[in-house]
Amino acid sequence: MNADRAEQGVEAVSRLSVVIADDHPVVRAGMRVLLSQDASFEVVAESSTVPETVRTVTEHQPSVLVLDLTMAGRSSLPSIPDLLTASPGTRILILTMQEDPAFARASLRIGAAGYLLKEAAAEELVGAARQVAKGATYLQPAMGARLAVADVGSPGAGGDVSLTARELQVLSLLASGHTNQEIAGRLHVSVRTVETHRARVRDKLGTETRAELIAAARVRGLL
Structure with missing residues (x-):
């Protein structure tokens, strides 16, 4: 009995904490259900605006932040460095409707660990969260293909520009x-x-x- 309880305690400690940031309650509820069904994850908090997300991440220091790129009419992209400063151990997975590959490139360049479209299958969200939590970078295959096409089809770009x-x-x-x-x-x-x-x-x-x-x-x- 004691051994069983000890194993349960280790399992509880090893679960990955998740914060869900999206301004649509229905979307947050759906993500919470999906992630909570997997024993690897524990959804510890939700947020619906950029300032609230910064406060929530600072408080909970989650393993993974699932972040929408636009909340309450405001872009969350510029907040990514601040979120990482507030919680250096948090891995940020973008979950968005933005199909433009430029958003994926900018998100990853500024510090996000993954980029996933909301049209993706439920299983892909769980898999992507698990991958970024392990330290890997996740890019939805369809988005990766769009990025490759965009890179090939961008004449006159003038070479790479490195911005901080x-x-x-x-x-x-x-x-x-x-x-x-x-x-x-x-x-x-x-x-x-x-x-x-x-x-x-x-x-x-x-x-x-x-x-x-x-x-x-x-x-x-x-x-």
């Missing part, structure tokens, strides 16, 4: 229409810091205006 995580955050927020002041508020930095990051991105992409910057970033798959 913060530069990608600033770029994403600029593309969403935010001003330097608004970006500074969202990232909790000074306006001067935002201007510096923006200037560095502009120099790396060889552009001058905001429109040119965003266009060049999209050509290179940064947005």
Whole structure:
């Protein structure tokens, strides 16, 4: 009897904690059921906005965060570095409707461990969560094929451009229409810091205006 209880205790400790972040209650409920049916996972919390997700991840330090790319009208992409800073051991699996391969590329480049479309089979979500929890990178096969086609079919990209995580955050927020002041508020930095990051991105992409910057970033798959 004691041995059985000891084994159960070890099993409980070894379960992978999961936070589900999506602004649709029905979607969260479905993911909770799917993951809870697998003995490897324990869903410890849910969230429906980007700020709430940052707070929840900070509190629970989950093994895996299943993250929607858009919640309550706000992109969660720029928050990925902050989430990883708040919980370095958390692996982020993007689960989204965004089929554009540029979003997958940007998500993985900025720190996500996996990218999965919501059209995927239920079993694939469980498998993807297990893979990223083990330290692997997961990219849905269909999305991988789209990425390959996009890479081959992007003439005049001008070579690879390496942006830091913060530069990608600033770029994403600029593309969403935010001003330097608004970006500074969202990232909790000074306006001067935002201007510096923006200037560095502009120099790396060889552009001058905001429109040119965003266009060049999209050509290179940064947005």
